[in-house]
Amino acid sequence: MKGVVLDDVALLMAESDTVATAIDDLDDGRRIAGEGRDLSLSEDVPFGHKIALVAHDPGDEVRKYGEVIGRATDPIAPGEWVHTHNCESTRGRGDLAAAGEEVAE
Amino acid sequence: MSADSPSEAAAGDFEGYRRSDGRVGVRNDVLVLPSVICSHLVAEEIAERAGAVATPHDHGCAQLGADNDQTERTLVSLGENPNVAGTVVVGLGCEEVQSDAVAAALDERGFPVREVAIQDAGGTDACIDAGVAAVDDLRAETDAASVGGASLGDLTVGVVVDDLAESTVERANPLVAGLADRVLDAGGRVLVAGNERYAAHPMETRARVKRSAESAVDAFLERHRDLPARATRVSADAREAGFDAATGFAGDHPLADVVAYGERAEADGLSLVDAPSRFEEAATGLAAAGANLVVHVTADGVPAGHPIVPVLKVSGDADTLAALPDDIDVDAREADAADLVDAVRDVADGRKTRAEAHGLTEFALTRVGPSM
Amino acid sequence: MVKTFEGYRRANGRVGVRNHVAVVPTSVAASSVARGVADEAGAWAKATPHQMGTTQPDATREQTARVLAGIGRNPNVGAALVVELGTEDIDAESLADRIAETGKAVETLSIRETGGTRAALARGREIVAGLNDEAREARREGADASELIFAAECGGSDATSGIAANPAVGNACDRLVADGGTASFSETPEFIGAEHILAERCADDDVRERLLERVADREGMADMMGVDLRGAQPTPGNQEGGLTTIEEKSLGAIAKGGTTPIEGFAEFAEELPVGGGLVPMDTPGYDVESVVGKVAAGAQVVAFTTGRGSTTGNPIAPVIKVTGNPKTWDRMANNMDVNASTVIDGESIESVGERVYETLLAVAGGERTEAERRGLEEFAVNEVQPQELRGASAGAGAGR
Structure with missing residues (x-):
């Protein structure tokens, strides 16, 4: 597997990533330590879903695979679950175009 | 016209399946x-x-x-x-x-x-x-027994016409118009497909609409403005042949509504279903709108049936009637509107159409956007 | 040493991995007869029923004809029957001619000329039996891996697709390209957010420009429909599987093409070269249509990664299902061929990639996939929609 496994339960694809991927169903409160990181989950995170490694402000880039995969829509603290409720795409936004807004790159 | 013996149902009645919402099914x-x-x-x-x-x-x-x-x-x-x-x-x-x-x-x-x-x-x-x-x-x-006493007024008849061939316009459409008028006069519903036929003639379409349907018709016409038709040949022919030839199957009643593709028809009377004159897609749109059966006029003899609604094939084309003797139910050269009404009643009563007998069905949906 | 397999060498030099008799309808009006003919005949007869109308706008019709001709031309097809009602704009004779250019036996059947549905079914069965007698003369013989065109597809993706299954299939693509073969991946909407990585790998500016243009076109479809692409991409299953945005899905999706230079960029269903290296294709992300596009382009075998567990196959090309999700492997083993979830337990991508490559060669040599065993043969033609043609100059190419 490419990337680094954190504490047997989360996969960090690239060093610059702001999220890691759960490779098990993880419970609220689970501590993930090692590889110079130490955080605790503040909610359940299912297999395959993403965990914030760093604090994000709204509008901050969310990075995985060493690339931008979207931007935060809410403040996200380390240990929080990152998904569609707090992260959105910046691409293919015909809804914004239809609303006459500028589509951010 | 079919040589089958007349329906056993007396006085114009047929046996159907009464559903909990009061509507009558002709298949179960x-x-x-x-x-x-x-x-x-x-x-x-x-x-x-x-x-x-x-x-x-x-x-x-x-x-x-x-x-x-x-x-x-x-x-x-x-x-x-x-x-x-x-x-x-x-x-x-x-x-x-x-x-x-x-x-x-x-x-x-x-x-x-x-x-x-x-x-x-x-x-x-x-x-x-x-x-x-x-x-x-x-x-x-859901084991429903069929019940007698259903009549033409309980039916919703769907109509799709493939083309504007001379045999269709001259022979088949008047039969279907006669059927439509009788079903509507009896209190039943008629649903017609063929959006490109009406879209080709906005003025004439507007003139044949009940007041309650005016805004639905305007929205329909706007939706189709400058939009290339799915049934390209029908669209071109409809424009050239004029409104009456393009829509002659719909009878004398005004349009009571335009039904979006995939919606259930709600209005009584005659409604236009926003489906193209492509049999397979239209039959699905008509079935979704609530048709019990579909009358399909086809000069070319498009043969397949539909999984949910029995399909009566009507053709007035001599070559097609000769080429596809087992696929066409009604020879429009010989039948009159009363014959077509009888055929519809027989099918509603359970007689299999030609397409049901050979068992091949086709099912397609209309798309309004590209696959992503 | 270059790997080998046993396949059916066709008159035009291409090598088939199956020896089907294809039954190809020219329109929806002939589809049920085509299906009826093939169903009765036996497992060697493969129908490709579809829903395209008897008349279509020019650009739409051209694409339909290209797909249908390509299906008949695919070297997995030993002989073909083209079925028409007899009034379609796409006529059976000219479609048959395009197929016959490859040197295989082709017949046509007109429902009208034969005398209707029942007569056409009976006549069709006679014709395909005769075609099968001819096709059966072919024998498997030695072929090089370099003669394979391998298509990579993903569907029902989840987070494991980008971590395990796609990189493993990508590794198999790298191995095939190193052996001199052709690999193709596609699904242009799933390049969105990752196109800069692909652009850097393009062999020349022309390929790069075309690729970027097509990605912009696909993204523009969301504008055309006035909606957020997320309504369709990622799909609900993708999102449940942990994929949040199209960028995330794309970055995982492009891994299935491997890491070699991008030598060309094919239009939908455009014939792929033999020995061409990595040549992606412009297709929708809609997996069934996308697979059909690459098979119509000549791909003999497909690898299809799926985290959630898509079960679809194809009538003409065997489809190898690869999952990176351990739960899917456990629950849906009957529909999966290769377990890539071992990556999560520490098996290297290279090792799983080698297993995928060995499976590809075994399937090319005749081993049946789970989808083949179950007769899962989904087929659909991608239709260029009137909405895409609105305002476009008349008859403009592929219309996108």
């Missing part, structure tokens, strides 16, 4: 409805093993916005068709049009329904077994 099949192409072979297999009908289609995922909505509402409306005794929705699990949402929509409206999904069941083999069990279960719950 359990429908196995895939929500997505990925489950359509599984759905067909379930239907074959359980003696039900299936509507395999190529859609249900990677569709955007209005296009996705149209597919989903069409599937739900098919489950509401009065010919359907109950529906088993079959999903994959990860698709856009989710089988549980389709099933929930039917359940909410009081229609008998079950749902199975390949990923939930643990693969295709297990899903087929679960689906067959669901059909049996549903059939036990």
Whole structure:
């Protein structure tokens, strides 16, 4: 597997990533330590879903695979679950175009 | 005209299946409805093993916005068709049009329904077994006996006309118009497909509309402005031939509504279903709108039937009648409107159409956006 | 040493991995007869029923004809029957001619000329039996891996697709390209957010420009429909599986093409070269249509990664299902061929990639996939929609 496994339960694809991927169903409160990181989950995170490694402000880039995969829509603290409720795409936004807004790159 | 003996039903009545919402079905099949192409072979297999009908289609995922909505509402409306005794929705699990949402929509409206999904069941083999069990279960719950005393006024007749050939315009359309007028006069409903025919003649279309339908018709015409037609040849021919030739099958009644593709028709009287003059797509739109059966005028002799609605094939084309003697139900050169009414009543009473007899059906949906 | 397999060498030099008799309808009006003919005949006869109308706008019709001709031309097809009602704009004779250019036996059947549905079913069965007698003369013989065109597809993706299954299939693509073969991946909407990585790998500016243009076109479809692409991409199953945005899905999706230079960029269903290296294709992300596009382009074998567990196959090309999700492997083993979830337990991508490559060669040599065993043969033609043609100059190419 490419990337680094954190504490047997989360996969960090690239060093610059702001999220890691759960490779098990993880419970609220689970501590993930090692590889110079130490955080605790503040909610359940299912297999395959993403965990914030760093604090994000709204509008901050969310990075995985060493690339931008979207931007935060809410403040996200380390240990929080990152998904569609707090992260959105910046691409293919015909809804914004239809609303006459500028589509951010 | 068919040589079959006249219907046993007396005084113009036929035996149908009265549904809980009061509508009458002319067939009593359990429908196995895939929500997505990925489950359509599984759905067909379930239907074959359980003696039900299936509507395999190529859609249900990677569709955007209005296009996705149209597919989903069409599937739900098919489950509401009065010919359907109950529906088993079959999903994959990860698709856009989710089988549980389709099933929930039917359940909410009081229609008998079950749902199975390949990923939930643990693969295709297990899903087929679960689906067959669901059909049996549903059939036990919905075992409706046919009841006599239904009449022309209980029927919703769908009409789709393939072309503007001379035989169609001169011979077949007047028969169908006669049928439409009689059904409407009796208090029944008539649904016509052929959006490009009306879109080609906005002025004339507006002049033949009930006041209550004016805004629906205006919206329809706006939707089709500058939009290339799906049935290209019909569109060009309709423009050239004029409104009367293009829509001569619809009879004398004004349009009471325009029904979006995949919606259930709500208005009494004559409604235009926003479907192209392509038989397979139109038949699905008409079935979704609530048609009990479809009268299909075809100079070319397009032969397939439809899984949910019996299809009466009408042709006035001498070559086609000679070439496809076993596929056409009504020879428009010889029949009159009364004959067509009798044929419709016989089919409503359970007589198989030619397409039902040879057993080949085709099922297609209209799209309004590209696959993503 | 270059790997080998046993296949059916066709008159035009291409090598088939199956020896089907294809039954190809020219329109929806002939589809049920085509299906009826093939169903009765036996497992060697493969129908490709579809829903395209008897008349279509020019650009739409051209694409339909290209797909249908490509299906007949695919080297997995030993002989073909083209079925028409007899009034379609796409006529059976000219479609048959395009297929016959490859040197295989082709017949046509007109429902009208034969005397209707029942007569056409009976006549069709006679014709395909005769075609099968001819096709059966072919024998498997030694062929090089370099003669394979391998298509990579993903569907029902989840987070494991980008971590395990796609990189493993990508590794198999790298191995095939190193052996001199052709690999193709597609699904242009799933390049969105990752196109800069692909652009850097393009062999020349022309390929790069075309690729970027097509990605912009696909993204523009969301604008055309006035909606957020997320309505369709990622799909609900993708999102449940942990994929949040199209960018995330794309970055995982492009891994299935491997890491070699991008030598060309094919239009939908455009014939792929033999020995061409990595040549992606412009297709929708809609997996069934996308697979059909690459098979119509000549791909003999497909690898299809799926985290959630898509079960679809194809009538003409065997489809190898690869999952990176351990739960899917456990629950849906009957529908999966290769377990890539071992990556999560520590098996290297290279090792799983080698297993995928060995499976590809075994399947090319005749081993049946789970989808083949179950008769899962989904087929659909991607239709260029009137909405895409609105305002476009008349008859503009592929219309996108």
